[in-house]
Amino acid sequence: MNIIYIHTHDSGRYISPYGHALPSPGLMRFAEEGTLFRQAYNCGPTCSPSRAALLTGMVPHSAGMLGLAHRGFELNDYSRHLAAFLKKNGYATALCGIQHEAPKEKVHELGYDFIYKSANPDARLADYDTAEQACAWLKQKHDKPFFLSVGFFNTHRPFPEPGHDFSPDRILPPGCLPDTESVRRDMCGYAASLKIADECTGRVLDSLQKNGLRGSTLVFFTTDHGMAFPYMKCSLFDGGIGVSLIMDFPGNSCRGKVLDSLVSHIDIFPTICDLAGIKRPDYLQGVSLLPLFSNEKKEVRSEIFSEVTFHAAYEPIRAVRTSRYKYIRYFEDYNGIVPANIDSGYSKTFLLENGLLQQGHDQELLFDLYFDPAEKNNLLYHEKYRNILGDLSDRMENWMRATGDPLLDGKIKIPAGAKVNRRDSIHPQDNDFIKE
Template identity: 50%
Template sequence: MKKNILYLHTHDSGRYLEPFGAAVKTPNLMKLAQEGTLFRQAYCAAPTCSPSRVGLLSGQSPHSTNMLGLAQRGFQMDCYDTHLSNFLRNQGYHTCLFGVQHEAPEPSMLGYDYWFDEDCHHSEFILRDTAASTHAADYLLNYQEDKPFFMSVGFINTHRRYPKAPDDFVNPDYVKPPMTIPDTKENRKDMADFMYSAKIADDSVGVVLDALKRSGREDNTIIIFTTDHGIAFPFMKCNCYDTGIGVTLIMKFTGNQAAGKVSDSLISQIDVYPTLCDMLEIRKPDYLQGRSFVGLFTDPEQEINSEVFAEVTYHAAYEPMRCIRTSRYKLIRYFDCHNGYVPANIDASPSKDDMIDAGLLRQTHEREMLFDLALDPLERKNLVNSNDCKDIYDDLRLRLENWMERTGDPLLRVGYRVPKPEGAWVNRLSDLDPGCTISE
């Protein structure tokens, strides 16, 4: 029988988890990383929820599937047949979903034989993840099908709003906020709540992994853990900086020669789908754009990609950007005439409020940004006008344009303005909060 696949995923966790050295205790994920392979240079295809998930689960750039915005706001894939669940179902897999999916208005569109989302829309995030993990665990322990399974277990944590950390969890006075925001009392409290949210997600992961072990199926299961994009703070989620596109990716399976090792090879989440095809010895469908990194399980340091790409078109509001990242350089391009920050695309937080009060919305950013990540890993010095970097800029811009053409990017077809689908809900650029939803 082919190997089972257990796909575990959180919201908005980026790399702020223990396997990356963050001061966020996630012991179950740490154990998974130490027993599997941690990919330290893995990047999402889009630092916004639905497009990122569709990138991984279709093996394509999000714009190639027409997933240009958020599923709950009316954006959809052109064809859900390419979704990994549908694909594996057609390959003889039993497919099931527990908890969050963010690729379609309804799970029935994604090819799942069974799904559980009762309680998964509860406003209390702790209850939602507890319900998802508990029912996934029960399903594993009572699974009787004579087919391999693809099980997707989605956790709402660490999405905002974070559950409030108990007083005995951590003292916020000794918590460090992300590097992109000021170290203030309110931001320290906010980060403490994020840490508690990560603990809840980790506890939920542990429940499912424990059930998999007790079921006796662990040795015949490929375990994947990842998240959709960076954490929900300013200059992170919904940005093409590494703080937005850098993700946690861990894979574990029996026979992995790279077990207990890390890989620094540059990969994209769109590479997961073709990798699974190789691992399962299934012919890769023609629509895949990613590259298999199955070779990293024998040689973790071999090169898979010379570059990866990421994109934003819509999040809550229209903010089209594209980027190319190599092992050393990154070029980010914005494609609309607005060169200010878009507040609706920044999740509500104390740090957002403070930055707006300090004048963030009067600030502007460059339309193009080039960074030397070896000398400037925090992406603060824009080299786009540097004569010394002209050849690098020209090369990256050409490669970015070639990728956009090759993958049918609609930005090139419509003169840098991509209309939203009929009936979709988006925000105005001037809206301070994504809750001010209108149809433009």
């Protein structure tokens, strides 16, 4: 069985298959043909930690990826990457486009036989080259099964100009942000970026069908984390940790269906092992999703965990989420905004001009997501939820111990050579790094 992993940057669930008025016909078609997960979550709402977790089957701190690869953070063991694992098990492996699990000088350690990266200096338009090269790979004759990673830069910032395709007067911003002209303008940029990602995804899926490979290939589409907007990317609210996940594979009995089961990115690796008939490595921390497809089970897990440690700046946070409740804990004795961990754009500028730096948060947060899906009402001190708080807090601490979370030993040191912004930096590109 062949395997294709198609991934975007910073898209969350803001695509049309999840009900958003953001044209993405290629992804909608794939969702109608495959299986869509409504409650899929990452293990960390920042680029490298999220991708590292998915591709090693371990949460970020277990995999060693506590920050961004291009800022000096690395995996503990490159041989545990999915590409290296599949290569060892007889697969041809190829990477077309972006990855964010290794610095560029170490990308060859991930286990790919073939690596293609467009020379186009405009990363947004380079996605068309990525799609073309992926299609060329699919046309080739392969004497063994293959694993193809197709990585698109879109919908990462900076967004393309929306032109006449999208109007700020006819678009709705995320519910966590104010409905203003500047925020709607930002959403138009996202929509224009999504259009490119969707077109490129559609081309790859068309090529798969054209070359007669659809019936022998597992295809899954996902993204690393939420959109690059305030209170989304790099936050443990659902806008940051909620991701799109669409899958299809030979013999899928749930084609065209939507599953509401709670699933994590770390569940993809063991699922691939089971579908490919490969023994799972003992370091995997996720669970297989196959019982959901066979209707053997309605749920395969009772909670998911997600984390932030380093992004542009240090901001250690952990979260546990069940189908109904979420508990978030900040591990620094600081209750202010860390602005460098919010990507620059019209939305951030608007909030900065209107008092973003005066906003704060409690050290611990507890939400009843049935009655507060927007995560605005902290129930930490409500007597009615005391037992829920105790249960989730215990689950988090047990998980941290079981997975060897270094936060248990206190503040995490910056690795030698890593670039980390000061906490009072306004933008990630300010380059005012902490000097250790």
